[in-house]
Amino acid sequence: MSWSETAVLVVAVVLLVVWWSWVAASRIDRLHRKVAASRAVVDTQLLRRASAASTLAASGVLDPVSSVLVGEASWASITAGDAQTQGMARLPAELRGTARAGTGSPDVADRGLVESELSATLREALADPQEVAELREEPGAAELLAALADAWYRVQLARRFHNEAVAQAQRMRRGWAVRTLRLAGRAPMPQTLELDDAWPPALGRPGAPPAAP
Template sequence: MLPIGWLVLAVVVAILLTVWVTFTLTRLDRLHARVDAAQAALDAQLVRRAAALSHVAVAAPPDLAPAERTRVEAVAQLALDRGVADQAGERGPGGEREAAENAVGREVAQLAVDEHALGPAVAAELREAATRVLIARRFYNDAVRDTRALRARRMPRLLHLAGHRALPDFFDIDDTIPPSREQDHA
């Protein structure tokens, strides 16, 4: 090959490499934006679920014992406080938010099953909040999985295409949806 041929080949390779890096960088930025949006949606649904649980404690039926009412309110408030701390960037050690959200999930599951004590509207509100958390968590974890997969590839790692952004973490909680009476009889 002539020297000019080598030069043309080098320019073509440089252009292709630049296009690939630009495409990968853009995709990585979009994935990080997707994680941020999914995290905001998940936070909103977690707050909504804790607020629904808090509403049960405040407007509890007479069948709910005062000790149980206090426990439900304390669990909801702890989850709300951990959510505010996480949004402020004060992540607690050992997954304190996950533990608080698991406690909320257990309380919601316990209360939503007993429709006749709470009333069908309140139980349906709790089940709907639990369903929304389940969906939001799945969207968030899918976004985290996709971002981690792209960042784990060799070239994005070698070229440090993610910059100084932290690797997003999965949010794992027990978000089983409490069954309704109609589902039990079906």
């Protein structure tokens, strides 16, 4: 092979590597944007669930102990998801004093723990199918429970889509060529959002008939 042929081959290989690197870097950037967008959707739905829970707690249909516990847990969720704004404005006035006294502003890194605590608190408050059935008979309670169920269902869907987007980005970034060429730059590795969002059976799925007591 002559030197000119060798030079052409080297140039072709270099161009191929440059093209592949550009394509891979562009795909990584798109995946990062997808992860960021899906996480924003999760945060929105978590805030929606917390707002529905706080409204339920402030409505007076729950027993006093459950109202306080759900109110505190929902306020912790609101402050975790809205730390840079006045999240207090989203909490019903009846619960603001209790929330200030009972919880601080949790760190964003503890978001999963905060949301898991809200899930556990709601499951405890809505654990008895008979009590939930009786609760639905209270004026306005059925609508509040339906709003909570709808928000909770959306949380589960949004978190599933987010974690799938994160898994795609992680697989792409773990490739040896991506790591060797540092195509992801200094962007941190996307992480899944792990939290307990198990459903309280007595609440019933949106659009489904209420669970039998």
